Amino acid sequence: MGQTLTEKILSAHLVDGKMVKGEEIGIRIDQTLTQDATGTMAYLEFEAMGVPRVKTERSVAYIDHNTLQSGFENADDHRFIGSVCKKHGIYFSRPGNGICHQVHLERFGIPGKTLIGSDSHTPTGGGIGMIAIGAGGMDVAVAMGGGAYYITCPKVVKVELTGKLRPWVAAKDVILEVLKRLSVKGGVGKVIEYTGEGVKTLSVPERATITNMGAELGATTSIFPSDEITRQFLKAQGREEVYQPLCADADAEYDELVEINLSELEPLVACPHSPDNVKSVAEIGNLKIDQVCIGSCTNSSLLDMLKVAHILKGKTVHPDVSLSIAPGSKQVLNMLAKNGALSVMIDAGARILESACGPCIGMGQAPNSKGISLRTFNRNFEGRSGTKDGQIYLVSPELAAASALTGVLTDPRTLGDMPDFQLPELFEINDNMVVPPIEAEKMDTVEVLRGPNIKPFPVAEALPEDIVAKCSLKVGDNITTDHIMPAGAKILPLRSNIPEISKYCFGVCDESFPSRALDMKKSIVVGGSNYGQGSSREHAALAPLYLGVKVVLTKSFARIHMANLVNAGIVPMTFANEADYDRIDQMDELKIEKIGEQLKNGDTIVVTNTTKGFTFEAKVSLSERQKEMLYAGGLLNYTRTTNK
Numbered sequence: 001m002g003q004t005l006t007e008k009i010l011s012a013h014l015v016d017g018k019m020v021k022g023e024e025i026g027i028r029i030d031q032t033l034t035q036d037a038t039g040t041m042a043y044l045e046f047e048a049m050g051v052p053r054v055k056t057e058r059s060v061a062y063i064d065h066n067t068l069q070s071g072f073e074n075a076d077d078h079r080f081i082g083s084v085c086k087k088h089g090i091y092f093s094r095p096g097n098g099i100c101h102q103v104h105l106e107r108f109g110i111p112g113k114t115l116i117g118s119d120s121h122t123p124t125g126g127g128i129g130m131i132a133i134g135a136g137g138m139d140v141a142v143a144m145g146g147g148a149y150y151i152t153c154p155k156v157v158k159v160e161l162t163g164k165l166r167p168w169v170a171a172k173d174v175i176l177e178v179l180k181r182l183s184v185k186g187g188v189g190k191v192i193e194y195t196g197e198g199v200k201t202l203s204v205p206e207r208a209t210i211t212n213m214g215a216e217l218g219a220t221t222s223i224f225p226s227d228e229i230t231r232q233f234l235k236a237q238g239r240e241e242v243y244q245p246l247c248a249d250a251d252a253e254y255d256e257l258v259e260i261n262l263s264e265l266e267p268l269v270a271c272p273h274s275p276d277n278v279k280s281v282a283e284i285g286n287l288k289i290d291q292v293c294i295g296s297c298t299n300s301s302l303l304d305m306l307k308v309a310h311i312l313k314g315k316t317v318h319p320d321v322s323l324s325i326a327p328g329s330k331q332v333l334n335m336l337a338k339n340g341a342l343s344v345m346i347d348a349g350a351r352i353l354e355s356a357c358g359p360c361i362g363m364g365q366a367p368n369s370k371g372i373s374l375r376t377f378n379r380n381f382e383g384r385s386g387t388k389d390g391q392i393y394l395v396s397p398e399l400a401a402a403s404a405l406t407g408v409l410t411d412p413r414t415l416g417d418m419p420d421f422q423l424p425e426l427f428e429i430n431d432n433m434v435v436p437p438i439e440a441e442k443m444d445t446v447e448v449l450r451g452p453n454i455k456p457f458p459v460a461e462a463l464p465e466d467i468v469a470k471c472s473l474k475v476g477d478n479i480t481t482d483h484i485m486p487a488g489a490k491i492l493p494l495r496s497n498i499p500e501i502s503k504y505c506f507g508v509c510d511e512s513f514p515s516r517a518l519d520m521k522k523s524i525v526v527g528g529s530n531y532g533q534g535s536s537r538e539h540a541a542l543a544p545l546y547l548g549v550k551v552v553l554t555k556s557f558a559r560i561h562m563a564n565l566v567n568a569g570i571v572p573m574t575f576a577n578e579a580d581y582d583r584i585d586q587m588d589e590l591k592i593e594k595i596g597e598q599l600k601n602g603d604t605i606v607v608t609n610t611t612k613g614f615t616f617e618a619k620v621s622l623s624e625r626q627k628e629m630l631y632a633g634g635l636l637n638y639t640r641t642t643n644k
């Protein structure tokens, strides 16, 4: 039997376990990336491991999230990361160089290689045929130290693309269609592999839009084959030598099949507050808008920006609308400047932002109260924009630009003929904003520069014999990491200071949680299904750890967050019978006796609700390796004790 592309790359990198779906496998990691909001923690963890130089083929640290410097904190973190990079063999992409995923695709990604990144949209690299996976910072630190990265051997979903997108229908509409069909939990435990004749009609940036937002499916990653179009893209980036053709075998067997005829798609919109709440423009009807934001790692390529400039040319942004545009990288911004498209945007009244995440992570451009904002981004979770009652709609750049001119949600197909937008034969190549590391012999001369905001991270204690603790918080389904550990301009500067950032933990759900949990000293959080969806931020595990959370008990977990909990030494449990969720109230006391012994004997854990006087069963679906981590008190303790 032939292999899928996913199986080919994973098996070529297998260092632990067997390629049996559902079982844990360890893979060798060729490349890593970090960004600044998760990077400080990842590099503190890397330092704690005591490895002098990264052992990967290429590790890159990007500064793209915390670029609003309203105090010393972010600038100090940037300086810290820069100095760690210099010392330990890591390339440092300076602020201004662009969004990690966009720059990595342009300058460093290589077909057939493995990449993990401390950011959930790392699967963008799947656009050039990489297995690129989002992970917690600690996992990235271990990979930089040469350790394997562990995942559940995934099922592979075949998305068969036929036909060709009609004018003004975009790659964004393809992934919104997939989200509409599969939902935000439809991809858990799966890799989404794109195949079929339709693949040949999509450029690399379009493919990358699709793999990027595959993160919103909860998928392990998404991947496109590496073909002639990939070769041309790499050639235009001056990197043709890293190209290799890669695709699935003709007789490869997949676990699921999704068929999409590109010719039948229409412009789509993800409505508040979930990326899978997808409707067509016609279904939504008349919608007056206040704001349009174009950019983010999903839609900030040169191709996207050229389309936007074409639509804006000679027009003026509607008087009731604020339009911001953040080109994804210095390369994109510079090319727009040189070919005149930037001037077209400025002329139309666009507010040009630096090449960074910006509004996508609430770093500025929060909409007005109840403001309706169309964004080309990938997440529209409640409050993420910085305005609690902001209404965020996710759309393609074409739809965003058309609507910015009319002031209402506008189908871009009303724009008339669409020119044939082409990628350049040669991109503008200048890596002067990427600082290479110092030679190994000179590394001792580099001083790591730590600002006063960088505080030691909490490390869990070994698993106690019994856990008797109250439920400090009970939340519902689809809790995102933006609920657990909100971001935004005010809170993000505290990413390297866990005691401080913990004060905002679960702020969106219940502002009294941090002080209550601290008072309780140890506690249990109870949640619904798909708990922890969204980002890779390990702060969503480290803050609860600092606040004394020992167990998180839910109906189900999102992949990266569950791994982050284990890494932090917090026990992730699921209800054996989901109906038991309704029988627990906040402040109930739960008792788990001899938890270590129970874990050793299997996956079932007996829990007693001593407040209500009943016993129920929970599941801990973890590998032996992960259980060992819990006994030790998290990944760092485990690595120290086992030297793995």
Ligand code: MIC
Pocket (backbone or CB within 6 Å): 037, 038, 065, 118, 119, 120, 121, 134, 361, 487, 534, 535, 536, 537
């Ligand atoms: C996000 O889009 O939510 C982020 C900000 O990029 C996060 C990482 C973080 O919280 O720093 C992600 O996607 O992993």
Ligand code: SF4
Pocket (backbone or CB within 6 Å): 065, 099, 119, 121, 296, 297, 298, 356, 357, 360, 361, 377, 378
């Ligand atoms: Fe940055 Fe937004 Fe992409 Fe996250 S989703 S990496 S915040 S642009």
